[in-house]
Amino acid sequence: MTSVIILGTGNVATHLISAFSKAKNVELKQVYGRKRSSLKQIDENINSTTNLNDLEDAEVYIIAISDDAISAFSSQLQLKNKLVVHTSGSVPLQSLQNIGNKGVFYPLQTFSKKHKVNFSEIPICIEAGNKNDLYLLEKLASSISNKVYPIDSEQRKYLHVSAVFTNNFVNHLYKIGNDICNQKKIPFKILHPLILESAKKITTNNPVKIQTGPAYRNDQKTILNHLKLLSDDEKKIYKLLTKSIQNTHGKKL
Amino acid sequence: MTSVIILGTGNVATHLISAFSKAKNVELKQVYGRKRSSLKQIDENINSTTNLNDLEDAEVYIIAISDDAISAFSSQLQLKNKLVVHTSGSVPLQSLQNIGNKGVFYPLQTFSKKHKVNFSEIPICIEAGNKNDLYLLEKLASSISNKVYPIDSEQRKYLHVSAVFTNNFVNHLYKIGNDICNQKKIPFKILHPLILESAKKITTNNPVKIQTGPAYRNDQKTILNHLKLLSDDEKKIYKLLTKSIQNTHGKKL
Numbered sequence: 001m002t003s004v005i006i007l008g009t010g011n012v013a014t015h016l017i018s019a020f021s022k023a024k025n026v027e028l029k030q031v032y033g034r035k036r037s038s039l040k041q042i043d044e045n046i047n048s049t050t051n052l053n054d055l056e057d058a059e060v061y062i063i064a065i066s067d068d069a070i071s072a073f074s075s076q077l078q079l080k081n082k083l084v085v086h087t088s089g090s091v092p093l094q095s096l097q098n099i100g101n102k103g104v105f106y107p108l109q110t111f112s113k114k115h116k117v118n119f120s121e122i123p124i125c126i127e128a129g130n131k132n133d134l135y136l137l138e139k140l141a142s143s144i145s146n147k148v149y150p151i152d153s154e155q156r157k158y159l160h161v162s163a164v165f166t167n168n169f170v171n172h173l174y175k176i177g178n179d180i181c182n183q184k185k186i187p188f189k190i191l192h193p194l195i196l197e198s199a200k201k202i203t204t205n206n207p208v209k210i211q212t213g214p215a216y217r218n219d220q221k222t223i224l225n226h227l228k229l230l231s232d233d234e235k236k237i238y239k240l241l242t243k244s245i246q247n248t249h250g251k252k253l
Numbered sequence: 254m255t256s257v258i259i260l261g262t263g264n265v266a267t268h269l270i271s272a273f274s275k276a277k278n279v280e281l282k283q284v285y286g287r288k289r290s291s292l293k294q295i296d297e298n299i300n301s302t303t304n305l306n307d308l309e310d311a312e313v314y315i316i317a318i319s320d321d322a323i324s325a326f327s328s329q330l331q332l333k334n335k336l337v338v339h340t341s342g343s344v345p346l347q348s349l350q351n352i353g354n355k356g357v358f359y360p361l362q363t364f365s366k367k368h369k370v371n372f373s374e375i376p377i378c379i380e381a382g383n384k385n386d387l388y389l390l391e392k393l394a395s396s397i398s399n400k401v402y403p404i405d406s407e408q409r410k411y412l413h414v415s416a417v418f419t420n421n422f423v424n425h426l427y428k429i430g431n432d433i434c435n436q437k438k439i440p441f442k443i444l445h446p447l448i449l450e451s452a453k454k455i456t457t458n459n460p461v462k463i464q465t466g467p468a469y470r471n472d473q474k475t476i477l478n479h480l481k482l483l484s485d486d487e488k489k490i491y492k493l494l495t496k497s498i499q500n501t502h503g504k505k506l
Binding site for chain 2: 162166168171194197200207230237238
């Protein structure tokens, strides 16, 4: 049984609270929220507080607040010999300013409060300052997910920027695709199966090996025709990604 | 019963042959291939030919060859009062040079010969020069797919460029994400659930409404940290897409 306290009430905190509440080998001892109002949404059977001096005793304290606030917040924690972790993809372990041990417990998924998630399929990247703490985090992570990866701070920086490309930027390309369809009253859902298939494909193929399209084929006629249909912003993105595909695949522009 | 002849033996042709062979209300009368060798992979029970003069009688002739070759190839077809269609997303209906009727039968999916596809979930975009032909194509498309959309040539141009953004360019971003992970020996599969979830999300949400990430949050610190990790090519793409997200969401760079 691992005892845990969650510090925070945002998206990640909410999903962790829900997952730990259901987990067999975890005792969720307390939830801390800055304001009483933010704690209202928490199940009333869970012990909660707005006062850091009232924090109970637990093995792991999970700070699930916005990236910018982690360092300053952690310096307020007077928890000797306790493991304090944050949940951020972009904050180094050493940013934690608590006096005890430090770690990272980073669930790699986009969370929104509305959508329920199946935590067992969400990769959790863990890091700690020593072997015992890493083992403790592995036990804790395994209690809610089947996908636990030790990832150090250096790797995590790269993982995070990779997620920006494959998630944030990809979503923006979906947005552009949607805009283009809307212009001509084309139902965007025509593209849904293709979008899902493209995502599924890379789970069994190296993306570089399944590239297709006019840039890959060096089909100048189609490329020029496409450029005529686009706004200035879209054109810049089209040209740059076309060039990058051609650089990758050794075609000349 | 709609009678069909397929002209071509590439990816799209192969998948259409397989789908039509199984379809209840379709009679696949013949397959044409330029070379005898390319016809070897076709089921030997299907009538095939390498001679355009030997084409049999059918209601619909489907040209499934590379985009650039469609126009010239279609001019060789001496099929009076017959409907000839192509399967391309980027070629206008009027590019067909046959003497009979013209149409488009465009299955919107990436095909590779290796991967089996479930045709019933693949959107087929149809277009024809008259109502009767459109009805005939709708009947034919519905025999293999549940998703049939009448899309005219003007719309199809936009649909195609939208597919380039949401499929070809997205795959290239997956490739970049994979490269970044490889550099630091991070298993790319950590990102698979996030990638699948991002794709799934836009089937029930407008992409613009679910944008997240440092660009969206205008998190300059993270953006600058990310740029330090990237190659020159990656940097250019990161900057341009970040700017585009910020333009969309009214944030200042």
